[in-house]
């Protein structure tokens with residue numbers, strides 16, 4: 001039964017009283033047992049039953065809930081390195097995709113790798129994320145496209161959940177219609193909705209279902225068919241919405257009571273209203289906007305309308321080739337006018353809500369999973385503002401240390 005003592009500033013979660021504010025406790029301690037938080041508060045009030053527990057020393061540093069990266073595409077083969085220069089020459093995302101680059105290129109490189117090779121790569125990325133303080137990662141399929149290949153990726157996502165010490169949430173993603181099915185779109189959508197979704201749900205390989213609604217991907221009507229099948233199979237739903245243009249994805253997410261609408265770079269004022277009324281989490285992906293040179297999602301307008309805004313990396317080989325969640329949080333502040341507190345809420349409790357894990361992850365309330373990060377700074381603002389390769393010195397997941405600065409080679 002360890003107790004983490006000598007915490008300079010504990011951020012336990014969002015304030016219950018004031019939206020966008022954090023519950024902060026100076027000179028604090030956290031006690032956990034069986035992987036679950038039992039008590040968190042001022043060290044001077046540590047209950048007597050924990051006084052003799054094994055003590056870990058936070059060195060007077062900042063402690064935050066383990067970060068939750070609620071939107072990644074972490075299982076993939078290859079890197080689309082050549083596309084950087086194509087983009088610099090002015091070729092757009094859709095132009096590169098139509099020439100066989102983009103998602104199709106990653107699908108080909110993913111198919112070439114064995115299960116073991118794919119799992120080893122993804123596990124390496126997940127360990128890098130853990131070193132930054134991340135303890136929960138959502139992984140989306142979508143680089144298989146053919147139903148059997150999608151099931152293979154879902155099985156790999158479950159395998160990663162067993163083999164790495166982070167929590168891995170597995171999402172089935174309808175990404176694009178593969179080239180071989182281009183003349184039979186309707187048939188592909190039917191296969192996806194009628195066979196793949198129920199098969200994934202039956203085998204408990206997916207925790208949610210997501211559809212990419214955009215030009216070059218799926219129409220809202222096609223997405224509705226797939227997502228309704230997911231809801232019928234007991235899977236909550238999510239939508240990649242309004243990334244390349246206003247495409248109706250946010251309205252669909254609101255209509256279906258989705259856990260989240262993600263991307264939202266081209267969200268309209270009406271879309272903001274719809275998400276607010278539906279109580280849908282908006283997931284902003286500042287790294288994707290950065291790498292695509294696109295305007296980021298209107299996070300400030302969403303927050304002001306009362307929409308919970310989560311911040312995630314969108315880590316993938318094409319549009320967001322970085323898994324650095326604290327960098328995404330910094331960008332959410334500097335480019336989207338989120339406060340440091342809102343950015344941290346976005347990468348913890350709002351992100352856990354986007355995954356249906358509210359109260360279990362992304363908070364240090366008693367009863368939540370004992371997931372936390374010890375940050376070498378004295379405030380959330382200081383941590384994000386002083387952007388370094390890594391300020392995290394200790395990551396704890398389910399009560400166990402999964403990364404310690406200096407304890408293993410830095411990624």
Ligand SMILES: [Zn+2]
Nearest residue numbers: 071073240314
């Ligand atoms: Zn994505």
